[in-house]
Each structure stands twice: as C-alpha cells, then as structure tokens.
Amino acid sequence: MDINIRLETSFDWYEVESLTRKAFWNFFDKEKQTICDEHLLVYRLRQTSAFVPELNFIAEIAQTGQIIGHIIYSKSRVISAGGIDNEVLTFGPISVLPEYQKQGIGGALLRHSLDIAKEMGYCAVLIFGHVEYYPRFGFKPAAEFDIITSEGKSFDSFMVLPLYEGALDGISGRFYLDPVYENLTQEDALEFDKKFI
Numbered sequence: 001m002d003i004n005i006r007l008e009t010s011f012d013w014y015e016v017e018s019l020t021r022k023a024f025w026n027f028f029d030k031e032k033q034t035i036c037d038e039h040l041l042v043y044r045l046r047q048t049s050a051f052v053p054e055l056n057f058i059a060e061i062a063q064t065g066q067i068i069g070h071i072i073y074s075k076s077r078v079i080s081a082g083g084i085d086n087e088v089l090t091f092g093p094i095s096v097l098p099e100y101q102k103q104g105i106g107g108a109l110l111r112h113s114l115d116i117a118k119e120m121g122y123c124a125v126l127i128f129g130h131v132e133y134y135p136r137f138g139f140k141p142a143a144e145f146d147i148i149t150s151e152g153k154s155f156d157s158f159m160v161l162p163l164y165e166g167a168l169d170g171i172s173g174r175f176y177l178d179p180v181y182e183n184l185t186q187e188d189a190l191e192f193d194k195k196f197i
Contacts, residue, residue, distance in 0.1 A: 002062035003105065005112045008070065012058055014195075016070045016095075017042055021196055023095035037189035038093040039196070041181065042072055050074040050178035052089065054120060055113050059096075059105050069096040069105040071113050074180075076126060078147055080173035089117055089125045090177060110137055114163065123167040124160055126175055131156045146172035 008016060017039040024036040045051050052073040059069035071094045078086045091113065096105045114137070117125065126142060127134065139159040145168050148154050152174065162168050 001103070003059045003068070003108065004062050005057050005059050005109060007053070008056045008058050008072075012067060013043075013046075015067050016058060018196055019067060019070060019097050020093055020095040021193070022097055023101075024093065026098075034186055035189050035193055037184045037186070038095065040184060040189050040192040041093060042070070042095075043192065044180050044184075045072055045074055045178075048074065048178055048180050050076070050180070055089070055091075055117055057109055057113055059109050068100045069109050070094070071106075071109040073113065073117070074178050076178065077176045078126070078171055078173050079176060080171070084173075086123070086171045086173075088175075089122050090127055091125065092127060092129075107137070114161070118163040122163055123171070124162045126158075126160050128157050129159060131159075134159055134161075137161065142175065147175055148173075150174050150176045 020042050021036060021039040024038045046056075052075060055071075055073035057071050058067050060067050071091055073089050073091045076088050076090045078088055080086070094106055094109060114125065126147070127139065129139070139161045141154075141156055142148065142158045142160045143154045145160050145162075147160060149158060158175075160168070
C-alpha cells in the first residue's frame with residue numbers, strides 16, 4: 001500500500017479526531033465508565049501557542065486519499081536547576097486507524113516528522129512512550145541525559161531523542177509539557193465525544 005504524508009489542514013480536523021478516537025478507544029476501562037481523551041487532546045492542542053503546525057502530519061492512502069494516521073507536535077521545555085529554559089519538542093498522540101496498525105504507518109509518520117523537526121532546528125524530542133517501540137527510532141531513557149519529569153521522577157517510558165550530535169550538551173533538568181496535557185477531564189471527554197456518536 002502506498003501512502004502520502006502531508007500537513008494536516010482544517011478540512012481534515014474532524015476526520016483526524018475521529019481516527020484518533022478509534023485508535024485509542026479500546027485502551028480504556030469501559031467498566032469504570034472511562035473513555036479515551038486523545039481526540040479531545042488533538043482538538044485542544046491545535047489551539048495552544050505550543051502547537052507546531054509545521055509538524056502536524058497525516059498519512060493517507062495514495063490511491064483513495066483516506067486518512068489513516070496522524071502525528072501532532074508541541075513545544076515543551078527542559079528547565080535547569082539554575083532556571084535556564086531550553087525549548088524542546090514532544091509529540092502525541094500519534095494515531096493509526098486500528099485496521100492499518102502494525103503496517104509501518106506510525107513509523108513512517110515518525111521518521112518523516114523527525115526529519116522535518118531536525119531541519120527546523122529543534123534540538124530534541126522528549127516523550128512518554130512504549131519502551132519496546134520507540135528505541136528503534138533512537139529514543140533513549142531521559143535519565144541518560146540527566147532529565148527528569150516536572151515532578152522529579154525518572155522511569156523507562158520517559159525517553160529522549162537528540163536530533164543531532166551534541167544536541168543536549170549542557171541541557172539537563174526538569175521536563176515540562178504544555179498544561180493542555182494535564183487539563184483533560186472525563187466530563188470534558190464525554191461532552192466532546194458526543195460529536196462522534
């Protein structure tokens with residue numbers, strides 16, 4: 001299957017939010033009445049100053065134009081103990097329609113967007129992700145770079161990818177995401193989800 005990777009436009013928004021919903025729907029506990037909120041996160045990220053539209057890509061089937069994958073980036077920060085603020089990137093969610101997962105779509109989106117991020121001059125990408133998946137793209141534990149979470153923690157799923165040799169020389173400290181990642185409630189997700197039912 002041939003795919004095209006291109007920038008998302010406003011005409012794609014509903015379809016991208018819908019595919020994000022489908023990609024994450026089964027990861028939540030239906031018995032506890034929780035639903036995924038990643039589609040709401042995509043919607044809200046586009047409205048923040050941290051959003052990086054030049055790194056907001058979709059993957060579509062070349063023959064039909066059907067959107068089957070999406071990746072979105074935002075600016076984040078590593079702040080040193082001395083208060084030095086260093087701009088870095090994070091991505092997520094990265095979404096692929098369930099019927100197209102495990103076919104290299106997510107990897108293609110990731111490689112393409114990382115190349116563009118490097119060309120744009122960003123130094124590194126920090127994520128919270130699957131330790132079995134992201135190291136194949138060069139991600140390493142953040143602890144190797146003396147970077148901890150904003151709460152002062154370190155764990156294997158907190159990972160860093162320097163985008164060029166020496167990119168993180170002299171950069172260490174606490175990692176801060178845009179507040180949009182922390183301000184999602186189930187009530188908000190349930191209300192937002194009504195437009196997809």
